[in-house]
Amino acid sequence: xxxxxxVGASLSGLYAARELRAQGFDGRLVIVGDExxxxxxxxxxxxxxxxxxxxxxxxxxxDAEETAELDAEWLLGTRARGLDARGRTVLLDGGRTVSTDxxxxxxxxxxxxxxxxxxxxxHTLRTxxxxxxxxxxxxxxxQRIVVIGGGFIGAETASSCAGLGHTVTVVEAAPLPLVPxxxxxxxxxxxxxxxxxxVDLVTGIGVAGLRGTVTVxxxxxxxxxxxxxxxxxxxxxxxxxxxxxxxxxxxxxxGVLCDDGCVTAxxxxxxxxxxxxxxxxxxxxxxxxxxxxxxxxxxxxxxxxTQTARPxxxxxxxxxxxxxxxxxxxxxxxxxxxxxxxxxxxxPAEGGFLALYERDGRTTAVLSVNRPRPFMRVRRxxxxxxxxxxxxxx
Amino acid sequence: MIPVCRLEDLxxxxxxxxxxxxxxxxxxxEDGELYAIDDTCTHQDASLxxxxxxxxxxxxxxxxxxxxxxxxxxxxxxxxRAVRTHRVTVDxxxxxVHLAAEEGTAx
Numbered sequence: 020x021x022x023x024x025x026v027g028a029s030l031s032g033l034y035a036a037r038e039l040r041a042q043g044f045d046g047r048l049v050i051v052g053d054e055x056x057x058x059x060x061x062x063x064x065x066x067x068x069x070x071x072x073x074x075x076x077x078x079x080x081x082d083a084e085e086t087a088e089l090d091a092e093w094l095l096g097t098r099a100r101g102l103d104a105r106g107r108t109v110l111l112d113g114g115r116t117v118s119t120d121x122x123x124x125x126x127x128x129x130x131x132x133x134x135x136x137x138x139x140x141x142h143t144l145r146t147x148x149x150x151x152x153x154x155x156x157x158x159x160x161x162q163r164i165v166v167i168g169g170g171f172i173g174a175e176t177a178s179s180c181a182g183l184g185h186t187v188t189v190v191e192a193a194p195l196p197l198v199p200x201x202x203x204x205x206x207x208x209x210x211x212x213x214x215x216x217x218v219d220l221v222t223g224i225g226v227a228g229l230r231g232t233v234t235v236x237x238x239x240x241x242x243x244x245x246x247x248x249x250x251x252x253x254x255x256x257x258x259x260x261x262x263x264x265x266x267x268x269x270x271x272x273x274g275v276l277c278d279d280g281c282v283t284a285x286x287x288x289x290x291x292x293x294x295x296x297x298x299x300x301x302x303x304x305x306x307x308x309x310x311x312x313x314x315x316x317x318x319x320x321x322x323x324x325t326q327t328a329r330p331x332x333x334x335x336x337x338x339x340x341x342x343x344x345x346x347x348x349x350x351x352x353x354x355x356x357x358x359x360x361x362x363x364x365x366x367p368a369e370g371g372f373l374a375l376y377e378r379d380g381r382t383t384a385v386l387s388v389n390r391p392r393p394f395m396r397v398r399r400x401x402x403x404x405x406x407x408x409x410x411x412x413x
Numbered sequence: 414m415i416p417v418c419r420l421e422d423l424x425x426x427x428x429x430x431x432x433x434x435x436x437x438x439x440x441x442x443e444d445g446e447l448y449a450i451d452d453t454c455t456h457q458d459a460s461l462x463x464x465x466x467x468x469x470x471x472x473x474x475x476x477x478x479x480x481x482x483x484x485x486x487x488x489x490x491x492x493x494r495a496v497r498t499h500r501v502t503v504d505x506x507x508x509x510v511h512l513a514a515e516e517g518t519a520x
Contacts, residue, residue: 034490037490060457060491062457063457067458080491082493085493305476306476309476309490309491335475342475344475391459391460391463391474391475392463392474394474395463395464395465395472395474396465399465
């Protein structure tokens with residue numbers, strides 16, 4: 020391969036570029052990014068960046084030295100518009116094209132929008148520009164904030180806003196937030212963190228619409244209630260950025276379909292990160308975005324799938340002074356046992372806790388609140404167990 | 414020079430965090446060696462004293478960045494910057510940390 024184009028200049032795109040060089044690719048490396056920023060770390064955007072504890076330079080994922088070593092052509096502030104049927108030409112904004120021998124698709128996902136979210140005061144939180152805009156508004160003194168969606172982004176943002184002294188309400192359409200991720204029992208425990216943080220949590224009711232003409236004034240719920248708001252933050256999930264691939268030979272279905280080795284329908288096109296549906300599942304986790312590129316790049320350079328990537332799912336969230344960490348593959352019906360620490364009034368007690376999800380006498384997953392050390396031990400055991408069990412089952 | 418704990422209170426394979434500014438993590442490896450480094454991962458806010466100790470390497474509990482206790486250098490991403498290392502001595506059975514900055518000014 021003489022030219023490889025990485026489409027997407029965020030975490031997984033950067034990791035793919037690093038892997039290409041680390042695995043010996045010495046040809047022309049082109050990195051296309053729709054944002055004008057150099058790669059930055061998104062997780063702090065809803066936390067330390069929003070509260071002002073971290074600044075932009077602390078978000079940078081690369082430095083000048085590494086950038087020089089990568090020896091790549093960076094096309095930032097440039098959106099990819101298409102990939103030809105053979106996967107040999109990437110079409111860019113303004114009709115420019117890049118001829119390429121290999122492609123790494125790392126275009127990520129975009130925040131889901133709500134109808135009418137063009138009103139002033141309505142925000143999503145996905146990009147640095149989003150976070151800058153929200154941070155600026157939050158700096159204008161105490162305000163009434165409604166966060167739509169009680170997932171991780173919503174909860175972390177609500178926590179940050181409450182910490183800055185704003186009055187915050189979280190609206191969640193499901194009876195409880197985070198049930199698909201944590202199961203009902205532990206989702207209830209984590210939901211209790213909102214209350215402890217002084218945030219109202221309204222659940223089991225959808226949003227009918229946003230009120231306001233130029234600037235948002237409130238959120239109307241499905242039962243007619245209106246929650247007054249100066250700022251509304253929409254945190255209702257993300258959609259994979261695949262629109263630019265319409266008309267390519269790739270199969271798109273809630274992401275770019277790949278085999279277990281991140282390889283698409285075309286052997287010289289691989290996909291990584293939030294946009295990739297690898298072996299049937301799409302994970303919007305930081306860990307997947309950093310672990311998939313090694314395998315994807317190896318397969319790209321080999322011209323076929325020689326390695327597979329099925330890392331143990333792992334994610335974390337910092338909210339209301341609690342560090343939540345989860346790893347493993349839980350299923351509904353798993354028994355949940357508090358193995359260390361305890362709950363107090365349905366919420367994590369002072370010293371946090373460690374919960375094990377179990378099925379047929381085996382641990383399937385682990386959840387920790389402020390217990391990083393035992394969590395890490397179980398997470399490693401789960402990963403080791405899985406690497407032992409999977410090949411034996413084949 | 415900061416007293417940390419009695420040597421027998423820091424078993425092999427364990428670590429302890431001292432609440433200096435910035436905090437410092439002291440490790441005793443399975444081989445019995447003592448090392449001290451800045452406790453906060455250079456990637457993001459996480460305590461390395463709660464990390465996974467294997468040989469002379471400690472893995473961050475949040476994002477699996479790994480640091481060499483002997484040099485403070487990261488051995489893998491996502492960390493790119495080294496943590497400071499500090500000299501450790503045992504005097505009359507008490508573990509002491511000698512802050513890197515203090516050593517510099519003394520010289």
